[in-house]
Amino acid sequence: MVNICLIGTGRAGMIHGRNMAGKIKNARLIALCDPMEENLQKAQSELAVKYVYRNYRDALANDEIDAVVIVTPTAYHKEIAIAAAQAKKHILCEKPLTMDEQECKEIIAAAKTNNVKLQVGFMRRFDANFQEAKKVVDEGAIGDVTLIKSLTHGPSQPKEWMYDISISSGPIGEVNSHDLDTLRWFANDEVASIYAIGGNFRSPEVKENYPDYYDTVSMNIKFKSGILGAIDGAQYVQYGYDARAEVLGTKGSILIGEQGKNNVLIAQQNHQMTRSTMNSWTHLFREAYVAEDQAFVDCILEDTTPLVTGYDGMMAVKLVHAGLTSLLNNRIEYVS
Ligand SMILES: NC(=O)c1ccc[n+]([C@@H]2O[C@H](COP(=O)([O-])OP(=O)(O)OC[C@H]3O[C@@H](n4cnc5c(N)ncnc54)[C@H](O)[C@@H]3O)[C@@H](O)[C@H]2O)c1
Structure with a gap:
């Protein structure tokens, strides 16, 4: 125990x-x-x-x-x-x-x-869909990886402290550290450069007090091996929680994730089909958190290396910093 x-x-x-x-x-x-x-x-x-x-x-x-x-x-x-x-x-x-x-x-x-043991909480690595995609990619079923895309959109209005990007890093830190980790994981490689652009589209009332705040960001990434990456992030999207990824290879492509909360699709007299959106990360990744916690306990008892290491945690932090530096200075940021 x-x-x-x-x-x-x-x-x-x-x-x-x-x-x-x-x-x-x-x-x-x-x-x-x-x-x-x-x-x-x-x-x-x-x-x-x-x-x-x-x-x-x-x-x-x-x-x-x-x-x-x-x-x-x-x-x-x-x-x-x-x-x-x-x-x-x-x-x-x-x-x-x-x-x-x-x-x-x-x-x-x-x-x-x-x-x-030190394990870091990137629970997407324990999500069954992400794991299956990773296995398929590593087996070479889609050929060589050429481009990895990942997005995370959060539904909620930011808390006051999140507008201050010196302490929150904005969406690159709050939501996209997961995507940055996903890209490193699928690429089996480290990032060489990042270019980020962003804007504040949903909270114009905070522009005066927090001129650097952005609620939407788009990042272009190049790995050392040449693999390309694209990430988008957003806060306060209001429609629900959304996390998706796509891995494009030389011989195929894999899509992961969807916004639907369930598989119920309702068709009505108005000729519209509707389906509930996922409203929270707590639901979308419920099983992944269980698998993450189980893996932590197992690595202690079996004395194995955690599946997400302190190094993975550090690299994500480093990439958040590089992304934010690129965005604030409007330039490509090279990562050593
Ligand atoms: N994996 C994910 O997707 C995910 C999702 C949400 C939050 N997080 C991370 O989890 C962490 C917590 O976020 P949250 O949303 O649960 O925050 P929260 O504000 O809901 O909860 C934080 C709790 O920590 C307590 N706390 C503060 N200082 C403490 C101390 N010195 N010792 C013990 N407890 C202390 C607070 O009182 C509060 O109850 C953050 O690092 C956040 O980025 C990760």
Whole structure:
């Protein structure tokens, strides 16, 4: 059994909490930690745990805890992950790993020195459709990969802090770090250059206070091997949550993802056919989060390398930074 402590009991935290409390083999959720009383109590009433903490340092002092899932706002990931590694706890950290590459390096080094697993929360890599596509691509069924496209659109109005791109990076960080990871994964390669353009189309009222804010972005990418990539991202699209990808090869193409919530298509007298859209990432990737959490527990028990490593987390952070630099300076950004 792996005894887990959930650190951060907000939106994404509760997904991992519910999984670890009942859906994951060989895992036991024994502790919750959150300084926000309201969230902590709500989590405690739903998830019966042995220990409850307001301060993560108290949780890390508990020898019964083997591993932590860090789901706090990104700004706190670094200090909590490093302290967890030093306390010899295995770490599943939500994406983005941190806000900058140097901090990622420090977390990776702490995990290595203390010999603990570090897995980063790119759950698309555990989604059955993405996994099948990856297998087919790697088997060569569509020939050589030439172009990978990926998009993520989020439905909700940004929270106030998200308009300040110095702390949120805007959609490139908030939503497209997943797409950047998807492209690296399918290309089996690293990015050589990025060119990003963007605009604020849906929130004109914030233009004065946040002139750099953009809600829509389009990125052109070139990998070191020459493979091409295209990503688009958007916030506040309102119609639903949308995540899709396409891999074009020399001998075929693969499409992944669709917006439909289910397969029910309703045809009516007005000659219109309708189908509900997917309203949240929590539904679209529900099973992927379970598989992600199971893989984390398995890699601890089997002493294997996590399927999404600290290095993957760091490369996504680096690419978010390169994309944002390109957008703000209106130039191609070369990645070393
Ligand atoms: N994989 C995904 O697709 C995905 C989706 C959503 C969020 N996330 C990531 O998950 C993280 C959390 O996002 P969220 O939307 O759940 O945020 P949230 O605001 O809903 O929840 C964060 C929780 O962390 C708590 N917290 C703050 N400081 C803490 C500390 N020092 N110790 C313990 N708890 C603390 C807050 O009180 C809050 O309850 C972010 O890094 C975010 O980018 C990933």
